Amino acid sequence: RGTYASHACNVCRAKRVKCDEVKPVCGFCQASGRNDECSWTGESARRPRTEAHYEALRKRADALKAYADLLESLLEKCRREHGGVSEESMSYLQFRPPDAGTAILDNEVPPPHDDGTDVNQVEGEDITREICVPTRNLKLEDSQLVFYGIAAPFRLDQTPAKSRVASRLPDGDDPKKSHVLQITDGDGSYYDPDFDWSRHLPSIVPLDRKEHDRVLDLLFKFFTPWCFRIVPALFLRDMHRALSVPPHETPPRTVHYSPMLHNALVALATAFSDDPRVRDFKSRKYFADEAKRRWEEECRKPNISVVQALSILSSFHSTNGDQTIGYMYFGLSARIGQALGLSFDSSQWVKAGLISNDDMMDRNWAYWTTFSEDVCWSVYVGRDFCVPQPVERHVPVSFVDSEFDETPWHYPPANIPPQPNFLSRTLAATCELMMIARQVMDVMYVVCLYYRFLLFRLIYISSLQLHEWKSRLSPEVDITISNKSSATPHRLMLHLAFWWVFILLHRPFFHRRKRGSDGDIDHIKMCKRASENVMELLLVWRSLYTLRYVPMTLVQVLFSAGTVYLLLAGKAASGLRVAKKDLERFVSQADLCVEYLNEIGKSWSSATRIGGILSNLAHRQLDPLLEKR
Numbered sequence: 001r002g003t004y005a006s007h008a009c010n011v012c013r014a015k016r017v018k019c020d021e022v023k024p025v026c027g028f029c030q031a032s033g034r035n036d037e038c039s040w041t042g043e044s045a046r047r048p049r050t051e052a053h054y055e056a057l058r059k060r061a062d063a064l065k066a067y068a069d070l071l072e073s074l075l076e077k078c079r080r081e082h083g084g085v086s087e088e089s090m091s092y093l094q095f096r097p098p099d100a101g102t103a104i105l106d107n108e109v110p111p112p113h114d115d116g117t118d119v120n121q122v123e124g125e126d127i128t129r130e131i132c133v134p135t136r137n138l139k140l141e142d143s144q145l146v147f148y149g150i151a152a153p154f155r156l157d158q159t160p161a162k163s164r165v166a167s168r169l170p171d172g173d174d175p176k177k178s179h180v181l182q183i184t185d186g187d188g189s190y191y192d193p194d195f196d197w198s199r200h201l202p203s204i205v206p207l208d209r210k211e212h213d214r215v216l217d218l219l220f221k222f223f224t225p226w227c228f229r230i231v232p233a234l235f236l237r238d239m240h241r242a243l244s245v246p247p248h249e250t251p252p253r254t255v256h257y258s259p260m261l262h263n264a265l266v267a268l269a270t271a272f273s274d275d276p277r278v279r280d281f282k283s284r285k286y287f288a289d290e291a292k293r294r295w296e297e298e299c300r301k302p303n304i305s306v307v308q309a310l311s312i313l314s315s316f317h318s319t320n321g322d323q324t325i326g327y328m329y330f331g332l333s334a335r336i337g338q339a340l341g342l343s344f345d346s347s348q349w350v351k352a353g354l355i356s357n358d359d360m361m362d363r364n365w366a367y368w369t370t371f372s373e374d375v376c377w378s379v380y381v382g383r384d385f386c387v388p389q390p391v392e393r394h395v396p397v398s399f400v401d402s403e404f405d406e407t408p409w410h411y412p413p414a415n416i417p418p419q420p421n422f423l424s425r426t427l428a429a430t431c432e433l434m435m436i437a438r439q440v441m442d443v444m445y446v447v448c449l450y451y452r453f454l455l456f457r458l459i460y461i462s463s464l465q466l467h468e469w470k471s472r473l474s475p476e477v478d479i480t481i482s483n484k485s486s487a488t489p490h491r492l493m494l495h496l497a498f499w500w501v502f503i504l505l506h507r508p509f510f511h512r513r514k515r516g517s518d519g520d521i522d523h524i525k526m527c528k529r530a531s532e533n534v535m536e537l538l539l540v541w542r543s544l545y546t547l548r549y550v551p552m553t554l555v556q557v558l559f560s561a562g563t564v565y566l567l568l569a570g571k572a573a574s575g576l577r578v579a580k581k582d583l584e585r586f587v588s589q590a591d592l593c594v595e596y597l598n599e600i601g602k603s604w605s606s607a608t609r610i611g612g613i614l615s616n617l618a619h620r621q622l623d624p625l626l627e628k629r
Contacts, residue, residue: 067458223268228430255305256362267291307366314377368395372427430497493553524568555606565593566590569622570622573625
């Protein structure tokens with residue numbers, strides 16, 4: 001991304017846009033008719049750097065230098081033993097910069113558009129060039145961009161593009177263009193009693209419209225906001241479009257609604273129902289089976305709604321303890337995303353007028369939410385990632401939709417006034433955090449297998465990135481002492497995930513004795529601090545919303561905190577003298593984690609199972625130590 005202005009005007013700072021710093025009226029304010037509002041406070045847009053920040057940078061530089069020296073020594077050893085480049089002009093040492101301080105870093109050079117989709121260059125090219133060297137990998141099929149590689153014959157097929165369906169927020173002046181949920185704090189004047197809301201749902205389950213809308217509303221408030229998996233306004237708008245067509249006519253294909261997605265969402269949402277007949281797993285399975293019945297039909301000509309539907313089905317299975325089946329469905333979701341080429345930048349197609357800017361935003365949103373889910377899934381099951389990193393494809397940073405962020409978020413039982421949801425801003429911060437989490441997992445489970453001692457130097461880099469991420473959070477997303485008591489669930493989940501990554505980073509070295517090469521890192525202290533913050537945020541969530549309504553990732557966070565308390569309890573019990581007070585406190589906190597998991601288990605049965613794992617682990621690890629005493 002480009003550099004920030006050093007002294008942006010107040011309007012540009014509030015809008016988070018690039019300011020050209022022209023005074024007395026900057027270019028943005030002049031173009032948008034805000035001449036009277038353009039003002040300058042003289043405050044620098046950059047936060048002052050602390051000595052701790054510079055110290056962390058120095059440690060990072062030392063760690064990178066040590067890493068480079070090690071790689072050079074390994075390469076030299078390989079050259080001596082197996083041959084290779086000569087010792088003269090072709091030596092790899094000639095590429096080493098004489099002064100690292102004056103070298104140009106890779107991330108200072110703007111990345112090229114490595115998407116293979118320069119549409120303007122494609123027109124009029126020779127067919128032999130098109131066959132031998134593909135100039136684009138994205139192809140417009142049935143109004144959807146689809147990805148084909150160099151060997152695929154389908155990329156050479158020419159099919160006429162169909163008309164696009166407009167995509168973005170529904171007109172606020174006409175709510176009838178969108179399905180309006182029947183909830184207690186909704187506007188009943190816009191309800192359409194004749195709306196065919198259950199057209200694609202199985203009729204065997206005793207689910208009326210009011211309960212259907214209530215559980216979907218809970219899902220949209222507490223589950224799907226994490227990773228921004230569903231845009232409720234767009235789902236309800238497209239639902240209205242698709243179901244307003246008479247049953248005997250072919251409905252329009254929409255990006256944010258499909259019968260498969262609808263059934264998958266209801267299968268997941270009915271876990272939040274207070275009606276035991278609806279909440280029963282057999283009843284919920286009818287909706288999941290109906291979604292699966294449609295998956296081949298919708299995957300034949302997929303769009304983004306298929307990606308989301310398969311992802312929601314994966315959550316349905318993982319929350320019910322079938323993590324292997326859930327992992328399979330998420331893999332299908334990621335594969336459909338790959339087929340749609342979501343990991344490619346489609347901006348050139350927008351410039352060529354073949355797709356709209358809204359289409360590109362939908363694609364970027366779908367990519368980033370899938371990327372974030374992939375990190376959570378990989379940590380959950382301890383397996384490799386399946387979605388390419390954005391740095392490999394140069395996908396633009398996920399969009400921040402100011403209009404949508406101003407949509408009120410309100411949950412009356414919490415006794416909190418309506419507030420802007422800031423969902424897209426939270427997603428942007430989540431994506432950055434998940435990129436760091438992915439690096440942490442790569443370091444922990446790949447590099448350390450071969451050069452474990454490197455980890456204690458590289459750990460500074462991850463710690464620095466986490467602290468920088470936290471310092472860059474906007475006030476709308478950050479949680480402070482003053483706004484903690486009114487924080488929305490997705491903001492709480494974001495900060496829970498932040499401390500979760502800290503635990504993942506430091507827990508493997510909990511029992512490692514501190515050495516001089518470790519610098520100032522105290523892994524036990526880091527784990528303890530992270531777990532305490534997790535429990536503090538969970539207490540806020542529990543008091544405001546109860547633990548019946550949580551996303552699945554929170555179960556992982558809670559389990560990780562519980563393992564830290566078991567480690568702390570084991571340490572307190574294994575010394576020369578038992579630290580009784582510490583032991584009792586840590587065992588009590590571990591038991592509290594199990595209690596919280598059982599509360600979550602009222603909605604997600606997998607949480608009860610994971611709570612049992614944590615409880616059994618506590619008995620297995622602590623009972624022998626306590627018996628010796």
